[in-house]
Amino acid sequence: MKKTSRFVVFVLSLLMSYSAFAGSFSFESLPVQEAGRVKPMVTVAQESLQLVHGKSTFEKKKALDIVTTWMLVPEPWMEKSLLKIDHHGLKEALGFDKTRKYFSVKEVGTHPRLNIFFSDLAGRVERKEKLKPYYQAVQRMQSQLLTFHGIQQGGLKIFPPQEGSENTSWTPLRDADPEVKELFFKMMGAYTSMFVSGPGDAQEKSKIELQKFVGEFTEKAKSVGGKLYPDASDMAIEVHYQKFKPFLWTWILYLLAALLFALSYLVATKVLRQLGLSVTVAAFLIHTYGFVLRCIITGRPPVSNMYETVVWVGWGTILFAGIFALVKKNTLMFLVGSVVAALCMLVADFAPVILDGSLQPLEPVLRSNLWLTIHVMTITLSYAAFFLAFGIGDYGIFLYIRDQKKFKAKIRELSLDCYRLIQVGVVLLAAGTILGGVWADYSWGRFWGWDPKETWAFIALMGYLAMLHARLVGWLREFGMLAGSIASFSLVIMAWYGVNFVLGAGLHSYGFGAGGIQYVSGFVVLHLIYVGYAWLIKSRGA
Numbered sequence: 001m002k003k004t005s006r007f008v009v010f011v012l013s014l015l016m017s018y019s020a021f022a023g024s025f026s027f028e029s030l031p032v033q034e035a036g037r038v039k040p041m042v043t044v045a046q047e048s049l050q051l052v053h054g055k056s057t058f059e060k061k062k063a064l065d066i067v068t069t070w071m072l073v074p075e076p077w078m079e080k081s082l083l084k085i086d087h088h089g090l091k092e093a094l095g096f097d098k099t100r101k102y103f104s105v106k107e108v109g110t111h112p113r114l115n116i117f118f119s120d121l122a123g124r125v126e127r128k129e130k131l132k133p134y135y136q137a138v139q140r141m142q143s144q145l146l147t148f149h150g151i152q153q154g155g156l157k158i159f160p161p162q163e164g165s166e167n168t169s170w171t172p173l174r175d176a177d178p179e180v181k182e183l184f185f186k187m188m189g190a191y192t193s194m195f196v197s198g199p200g201d202a203q204e205k206s207k208i209e210l211q212k213f214v215g216e217f218t219e220k221a222k223s224v225g226g227k228l229y230p231d232a233s234d235m236a237i238e239v240h241y242q243k244f245k246p247f248l249w250t251w252i253l254y255l256l257a258a259l260l261f262a263l264s265y266l267v268a269t270k271v272l273r274q275l276g277l278s279v280t281v282a283a284f285l286i287h288t289y290g291f292v293l294r295c296i297i298t299g300r301p302p303v304s305n306m307y308e309t310v311v312w313v314g315w316g317t318i319l320f321a322g323i324f325a326l327v328k329k330n331t332l333m334f335l336v337g338s339v340v341a342a343l344c345m346l347v348a349d350f351a352p353v354i355l356d357g358s359l360q361p362l363e364p365v366l367r368s369n370l371w372l373t374i375h376v377m378t379i380t381l382s383y384a385a386f387f388l389a390f391g392i393g394d395y396g397i398f399l400y401i402r403d404q405k406k407f408k409a410k411i412r413e414l415s416l417d418c419y420r421l422i423q424v425g426v427v428l429l430a431a432g433t434i435l436g437g438v439w440a441d442y443s444w445g446r447f448w449g450w451d452p453k454e455t456w457a458f459i460a461l462m463g464y465l466a467m468l469h470a471r472l473v474g475w476l477r478e479f480g481m482l483a484g485s486i487a488s489f490s491l492v493i494m495a496w497y498g499v500n501f502v503l504g505a506g507l508h509s510y511g512f513g514a515g516g517i518q519y520v521s522g523f524v525v526l527h528l529i530y531v532g533y534a535w536l537i538k539s540r541g542a
Contacts, residue, residue: 025218027191027210028064029235033157033170036361037298040235042242047358048151052144053102054084054353065195067151068188071173074152078106083144086353087137093117109145118142136515140353158184160225168228180220187213238297238359246290247311247357251345253283254318254338261335273331280334283341284318291315298359303376306500307348307355312377314344316384317391320421333417336391344387354501354515375439379432379457385425386464386485386492389418393485394527397534400479404538415478418485419471426464433457452503456495463491479538483531490524 025031028042045067046056058066070077081102085091091098094111108114121138124131131139150156154174161167173184190210194203222229260276291311294302302308321337348355396414399407436454437447448454467484470476476484494502497520 090137163226183217241293254342258338314341340391382428389421389485390489393482396482415481460491
């Protein structure tokens with residue numbers, strides 16, 4: 001335990017070492033108003049390149065380097081294969097090679113049928129139609145072109161309005177005063193010189209010039225905007241979040257912890273188990289730290305979109321795994337919990353097109369932080385309990401397939417764990433559903449309206465209640481609880497993902513998205529086949 005404590009203290013000291021956030025602006029932390037909030041340049045650059053190119057780097061260069069040159073030397077970028085288009089149907093309609101993924105702004109932007117595509121899309125959006133994958137791809141292509149051309153043509157809102165003015169919109173670079181424009185272009189020039197020139201005196205000179213121009217620019221912005229211009233420390237926190245990437249480190253550590261726990265069971269050594277526990281605690285602390293940073297940056301609980309709920313469910317999984325492990329004094333929960341949490345974090349990190357991880361302001365219907373906190377966080381915590389039960393069920397079914405008689409005692413223990421986790425999940429889901437009705441009454445003027453989201457939350461609740469009832473009266477035994485924990489999670493997937501990404505209907509439109517249907521469907525079907533195969537093995541062995 002002492003080793004674990006020392007490791008945790010070491011990790012915390014690393015995190016806290018950044019507590020003295022910068023007291024002055026850098027080019028990376030320069031404030032820009034975009035998408036309803038003020039964010040640093042590095043965030044704008046990463047989000048823009050992620051949208052346009054599908055990655056936060058291009059040709060091994062970081063996003064800020066790339067986006068800066070879009071403004072300074074835009075012409076060469078028109079010819080580069082920058083825009084990512086995945087949809088085969090859209091590529092076919094454009095007459096492009098289906099095997100290609102990346103296309104130049106010139107070949108897409110000058111396509112003779114582009115206006116037809118966009119006019120068709122605009123009509124469907126105006127009629128509030130649910131967009132099929134093809135039109136979602138058209139919409140994304142439109143956003144890519146608008147983003148690139150907006151930045152290229154000086155559309156970044158870099159200068160605040162006069163303090164006390166009714167106007168809250170910042171001034172784009174193209175409309176700024178000549179003095180402001182000159183300073184901004186001097187900054188970009190110095191920054192470009194810094195990363196173009198290799199290490200040496202030239203680079204150091206560019207650094208000094210850059211900081212001088214940044215200081216002059218921000219002083220002028222503060223003299224005009226006053227309190228409307230954010231503090232350097234606020235911007236530095238978000239720069240730290242973007243560069244540190246806490247959720248990337250989280251899934252790496254969860255995977256490492258799972259590997260250590262698995263090895264500890266194979267070779268029966270306490271050292272590996274203790275190390276696995278230390279890594280899990282470190283991952284959980286970084287996970288929590290990432291949430292705290294998002295809360296500080298956005299000023300709200302970080303559960304307002306699908307990305308944030310996936311990350312929150314991963315956090316809740318480890319929380320429940322830790323509680324159960326402490327009560328039972330058994331680290332198996334940490335093994336399963338770290339696998340499930342790693343899966344959540346991997347999905348969040350590797351599916352940026354489907355799960356938007358950008359820091360966006362709340363939709364108007366979510367502006368009541370009290371209801372958002374109580375309702376959404378309670379519902380998604382129930383998903384964490386069900387997901388952990390799902391993972392336990394997976395492991396238990398694996399033991400059934402291996403040798404149901406040899407592992408009889410372990411299977412009984414695992415089925416009881418599933419039962420307890422489902423009890424916890426049902427309490428949280430019931431409370432969250434009721435509180436959701438209170439929120440609906442507050443926001444929409446009615447407690448319940450059989451909206452698809454409400455309906456599927458109710459179906460998931462009834463499904464798990466049926467499992468608990470069947471277990472209580474003896475209809476479900478060990479295999480039934482393990483198999484049911486896996487099968488019933490498909491109800492959670494439908495309530496959590498399906499309503500937003502498949503049905504795309506109802507009053508919860510702020511949570512709608514697109515993509516990933518084939519992967520999620522495959523995940524569900526494979527697990528149902530897995531359960532069916534285990535049932536056949538069990539039947540033959542009975």
